[in-house]
Amino acid sequence: MAATSQPQPGYYVNYSTRVDKVGLRPRINTAIRAIIAVIITIIVLIPVVWLGMTAFKSRPDAVASPPRVFFEPTIEGFVFLLTDRRQLSESEIAEYRERTDLSLPDQIVLERGQAIIGQSDFGRQLLNSLIIAGASTFFSVFFGLLSAYAFSRFDVPGKDDLLFFILSQRMLPAVVVSIPVFLMYREVGLHDTHFGMILLYTSFNLSFSVWLLKGFIDEIPREYEEAALVDGYTRLQAFRKIVLPQAVTGIAATTVFALIFSWNEYAFALFLTSNVARTAPPSIPTRLGTGGIEWAAVAAGSLAFLIPVVIVTFALRKHLLRGVTFGAIRKG
């Protein structure tokens, strides 16, 4: 408004033009901000890009010094990641070289004097990660939502104490209780089971998800549900039809946080699983290999490990960014 009553030289400023976008200085400021953002993004992404590059490098390229930016891509890392191999003797190598029925992976490992003797466990471990992280995320968001709603809307006896108790579950570094948990799990037979890991991660995430979701549900005006109640809906129907759609931002945020935690968790997975329920994080280091570090295989494993979380976060980004409730309820 001030701009219209006092016109700037050279510019016609109307209501739809933001004053901070037209001047030279603001434009320079915007450009500087953009440049800084790009630089930060590049710095942050360098390790990820490097990881991706290493995954497609051959062993000499991966360990070359100075590091090679341009190289001939190979799937050697992935072959090493997904297979178990044995070392061949000199005579066997010669014999293998004669054969014409070798597949591409066979040829790749033969270059290194090895033969494929079977699939590695990595595929199964990645699947374990998907099952355990997926299920524990679902349960921690589901139960978190129910209890957050109850804490937000009802007069729960001892509400403050209970909420503090729930919060206090996060006060101790989790690793401190790893030995007690290990002993308990071994005693009750939860050691190296999917159920045990899902239970553990759910309880880790629950305190966080209750608090986070309670914040989001507190923001949803009670009148929404009350309107649904007088309109003839039950409490549960009102929750499903009104609260859930309104809380979608919070649910998305909680899902991503819970998923990242249980997907990345390393220490407990190392302690509490061995063969059956082993997840991906503790198994990637085992790809380091014997007789020299297989950097390409480790990078390939890490890359495969990154992808699911990136997909989920990307799928939910719209909800993470959008403020759903704005505009409908006016605060006077």
Place this chain on the structure above:
Amino acid sequence: MATIELRQVEKKFGEAHAVKPLDMTIKDGEFIVLLGPSGCGKTTTLRMISGLEAVTSGNIFLNGRDVTWLHPSERDIAFVFQFFALYSHMTARENIAFPLQAQGENKAEITRRVAEVSNMLKIEHILNQRPGSLSGGDQQRVALARALVRKPAAFLMDEPLGALDAEFRETMRAEIKQLHLRQHATTVYVTHDQIEAMAMGDRIVIMSNAVVQQIGTPAEVYHDPANLFVARFIGSPGMNLVKGQYANGIVNLPGGSKIDVPTLYRQRLENALKDTNGEVIVGFRPEALRANAENGSCNAKVYADDLHGGFSMLHLELADGIIVHGRMGRDVSYPIGTHFIFDIEPSMIRFFHPKTEMAIHANGSGQ
């Protein structure tokens, strides 16, 4: 349509009374306004009728049916909220259809009823928009449509105009009144705005400090306030209230003014004022004041004279610091500091007991 009856309905939060035991009968098709300052218990009363708040004790009857402990959805009432409570993830049409879906109506019937109600409120053109993109007035129309579409037994409205801009408020006030007249639906309307209450209510229930102060028609609460609170609360400015001394049919006011007490009041005043040594509070509305330069019995100094456009409001100082207001024609102005001699229209004089703060009524008024 329905009658609503409250019997000894009470609400406590912990030890504090939000609503002290209250009796009220709302007739079929009546427009009742609950009026009072914030925190007086009017919204709590409304929420108890709706079932959103449980009563501490007492009973609520809807059409003679005891609904005290029924779930809100089983009471057949509609509630309009101050902040509209429109679901932002649904379009206006879906919002309006929402209560009908709860009843399991079929699609054709829902479409028909939504069309009917949106025609009545003239909101057909915004049905496909989401609440966030609507103006405050349109949002409230959609909220009203959502309440109307179900044809409930009663409407409960909690300051439905409170969140609107002043200009919309006037329009919507008339619209709601119109709707009420057309639908003839029992309505309980909560507001803290006395102008709204006077304009809309068939009867007004004035509450303060969790207690009902008076239930009456707008004219009754304006002209015959039951106590000092109502006298002050209704009208802007409120009733002039001046402490005086009663003796032998005359009340002496500060600064030498005198009021001749109408005969109907004399006996009652004698009886009521025995314990106050004749001290009484005289009340009169600003428009009861009549300039009478020749033989007025009251005199004061002009303290201020505000022109309000259609009339002017005279501030008169009877004695040190005691100011009364008089409503005068807009054509005469009185210089500040001059003497002003006036009378008070005898039929508009009211008396209050200074200790109980209750009105002292005239003989024959039956109270």
